[in-house]
Amino acid sequence: xxxxxxxxxxxxxxGELWGVSPRxxxxxxxxxxxxxxxxxRHEIEAIFVGNMLSSSLGSQDHLGAFFSEELGLDVPAVxxxxxxxxxxxxxxxxxxxxxxxxxxxxLVVGVEKMTDHKPEEVAxxxxxxxxxxxxxxxxxxxxxxxLIARAHMAKYATTELQMAAVSVKNHFHASLxxxxxxxxxxxxxxxxxxxxxASPLKILDCSPITDxxxxxxxxxxxSGGKNIAxxxxxxxxxxxxxxxxxSLTSLKAAAEAAKKAYRSAGILPNDINVAxxxxxxxxxxxxxxEDLSFFTKGTAAKNIASGMTRLGGKGIIVxxxxxxxxxxxxxGATGVKQVVEILQQLKGxxxxxxxxxxxxxxxxxxxxxxATAVVHILKK
Amino acid sequence: xxxxxxxxxxxxxxxxxxxQSGKIISFTRVFMPPxxxxxxxxxxxxxxxxxSGRNYIAQLVDFEEKHLKIGQKVITVLRRTxxxxxxxxxxxxxxxxxx
Numbered sequence: 001x002x003x004x005x006x007x008x009x010x011x012x013x014x015g016e017l018w019g020v021s022p023r024x025x026x027x028x029x030x031x032x033x034x035x036x037x038x039x040x041r042h043e044i045e046a047i048f049v050g051n052m053l054s055s056s057l058g059s060q061d062h063l064g065a066f067f068s069e070e071l072g073l074d075v076p077a078v079x080x081x082x083x084x085x086x087x088x089x090x091x092x093x094x095x096x097x098x099x100x101x102x103x104x105x106x107l108v109v110g111v112e113k114m115t116d117h118k119p120e121e122v123a124x125x126x127x128x129x130x131x132x133x134x135x136x137x138x139x140x141x142x143x144x145x146x147l148i149a150r151a152h153m154a155k156y157a158t159t160e161l162q163m164a165a166v167s168v169k170n171h172f173h174a175s176l177x178x179x180x181x182x183x184x185x186x187x188x189x190x191x192x193x194x195x196x197x198a199s200p201l202k203i204l205d206c207s208p209i210t211d212x213x214x215x216x217x218x219x220x221x222x223s224g225g226k227n228i229a230x231x232x233x234x235x236x237x238x239x240x241x242x243x244x245x246x247s248l249t250s251l252k253a254a255a256e257a258a259k260k261a262y263r264s265a266g267i268l269p270n271d272i273n274v275a276x277x278x279x280x281x282x283x284x285x286x287x288x289x290e291d292l293s294f295f296t297k298g299t300a301a302k303n304i305a306s307g308m309t310r311l312g313g314k315g316i317i318v319x320x321x322x323x324x325x326x327x328x329x330x331x332g333a334t335g336v337k338q339v340v341e342i343l344q345q346l347k348g349x350x351x352x353x354x355x356x357x358x359x360x361x362x363x364x365x366x367x368x369x370x371a372t373a374v375v376h377i378l379k380k
Numbered sequence: 381x382x383x384x385x386x387x388x389x390x391x392x393x394x395x396x397x398x399x400q401s402g403k404i405i406s407f408t409r410v411f412m413p414p415x416x417x418x419x420x421x422x423x424x425x426x427x428x429x430x431x432s433g434r435n436y437i438a439q440l441v442d443f444e445e446k447h448l449k450i451g452q453k454v455i456t457v458l459r460r461t462x463x464x465x466x467x468x469x470x471x472x473x474x475x476x477x478x479x
Contacts, residue, residue: 123414132390136461136473137425137438138410138417146408147427147437154406154450198425199409243427243435248406 001264003229004095006378007105007217008037009340014212014328015181016115022058023070025213026109030071033107033215038224044217045103047077050090050110051332054079056125057117067109083129084280086110087214087335088235088365088374094218095233104220110336111213122209126331129368131241142206142281144242144369146198149283151248153200156298158286160200164191165305166282167204167325173311174322176353181210181328191282205282210328214336216343228346230339232265232377234258240371251370254291258364261375262293265360269293272316272377273358274345276338278366279323288364289318292375311353320345320353335365335374342378384469397456397474402430404452404476407440416462424448426476430456442477453479 010032012025026049034041047068054060064077082089087110094108114122123140134144152158168188174180191204218230236256239245246252262269269292277292279285289300289309294316308315321327321341324334342361344350363376406427413421424440426448440448441459454476461473 120413120415120418123412124416127414133437135414136471138413138420138423138462139425139437140410140412140414142412143408143410143425146410147406147425150406150408150450151427195411196409197412199411201408241437243437245435248427 001232002099003231004098004218005220005222006228006230006343007039007219007223008033009216009343010036011179011214011337011340012212013179014210014330017211018115020211022111022113026067026111027070029213029215030107030109033217037217039105039217041073043105044073044075044107046075046097046106047073048090048094048097048106048108049077049079050087050108050336051079051112052081052083052086053112053114053125053331056128057122058113082372083367084331085335085365085367085372085374086332087337088363088376089335089372091216091336091339091376092233092235092374095230098218098220106218108216108218108336109213110333112330112332113211114209114330115211119209133243134241140198141369142198142201145281145283146201147242148248148287148369149200152283152287155249158301160192161188162301162305163205163282163286164188166279166285167191169304169310170279170319170323170325173320173353174326177322177327180322180326181208182326201281207280207324207329210330212328212330212333214333214340216336216339226347226380228343228378228380230376231379232261234260234264235372235374236260237372238370240368242369249287250297251287251291251366251373253370254288254364254366254373257373257375258292261377265377267360267377271360272362273360274317274320274342274355275362275364276321276341277318277364279319279325280329280366282325284366285318285323292362292364311355317355320350320355335363338363338365339376339378346378346380387469387471391472394458394472394474397436398458399456400430400432401453401455401479402428402436404450404454405429405435406450407448419463426454428454428476439475440477441475447478455479
């Protein structure tokens with residue numbers, strides 16, 4: 001793939017933002033990215049909006065025009081939906097738009113407004129990403145990942161304590177991120193003693209319901225300062241439902257997207273210095289590390305628990321933003337935010353959570369219980 | 381949205397999966413339900429490999445604690461699935477019970 005240059009990226013604060021509208025979220029993150037990029041607003045030629053729930057929760061089904069109006073840009077604008085991978089898929093689609101030659105410079109925004117609604121309604125709306133059979137069973141996303149977790153525990157002797165270590169690491173990273181929803185450090189014991197959502201997953205194994213937005217400006221042009229480029233943008237899909245999968249302990253779509261991305265970028269998994277992975281649940285980060293070939297199958301849990309992937313660790317440092325677990329998971333914004341986090345790491349402007357000498361970074365964004373996966377590789 | 385038409389269309393498929401046995405390959409107990417299932421929580425959801433080789437996800441009902449384990453033999457039964465929608469249609473579907 002030809003490199004796509006990232007001129008700028010920004011994220012809003014993530015959290016329970018009752019006083020802030022989706023319009024304001026998108027307007028603010030776009031203004032911040034425009035300022036950083038140095039380009040003029042009218043130089044944006046198209047807008048790609050990553051969002052999942054505007055229809056079911058927000059009763060807004062014309063999201064492209066909704067935001068182009070807000071931004072004062074009468075350019076082509078479209079919503080990209082791929083469940084919790086909507087953000088990553090919006091970045092992927094924007095890359096294709098630039099590669100096509102039609103546009104030189106485009107805006108990607110990811111946005112989700114979730115906390116205006118009660119949890120049962122949000123859980124039901126999110127289950128629109130599942131199958132009829134899963135909905136009929138009364139399954140939620142914690143339910144589906146609980147089934148995955150139980151299968152991983154049975155096959156690889158993964159423990160609840162090892163899963164808890166993922167949340168502990170990500171809360172520690174989030175304590176260094178001023179935009180994170182949960183900046184409070186936690187302990188393994190707190191995770192194990194927290195209320196059960198869907199056994200064996202406790203509330204502190206689960207990413208929260210979050211409001212937030214993130215933006216990126218992508219271009220064929222190079223940026224004036226340190227240029228950071230997307231060097232691979234790949235996606236893959238698998239069966240919508242968990243029952244139709246070949247394996248419960250690996251997400252085939254993620255492994256496939258990663259394999260294609262490594263090939264496209266001409267690198268090996270071990271060349272990655274820093275990664276943002278889709279830890280919607282603690283077990284999901286463990287499986288992500290295996291699907292991305294950072295660890296061999298069945299060995300990620302103990303390596304994460306040993307601190308290998310924590311800031312200061314010897315391995316690939318993972319989820320410096322705090323991940324979905326602690327930075328928050330506004331579903332359509334997450335895949336865009338991951339790229340912004342890696343952008344800042346490669347620019348060396350991540351402050352207390354900076355991974356020193358980071359040159360190559362990866363993002364891994366998953367939709368549903370693994371039906372969509374999007375992987376991006378960025379380099380200095 | 382639960383449409384009466386959709387319920388009618390899907391109920392034709394139910395008979396194909398009734399009275400089928402299989403084994404639990406993963407299980408969970410749900411404490412935080414989605415809308416329409418508030419009255420049932422906590423409830424068990426299991427993933428079952430049917431004798432036909434196909435995997436099926438559904439609730440486990442009429443069971444004791446000892447049945448909630450990988451390898452447990454189960455059979456599909458017809459049960460009411462969730463609270464009726466505003467149209468008053470009562471949705472029925474497939475659940476498992478221990479064998």
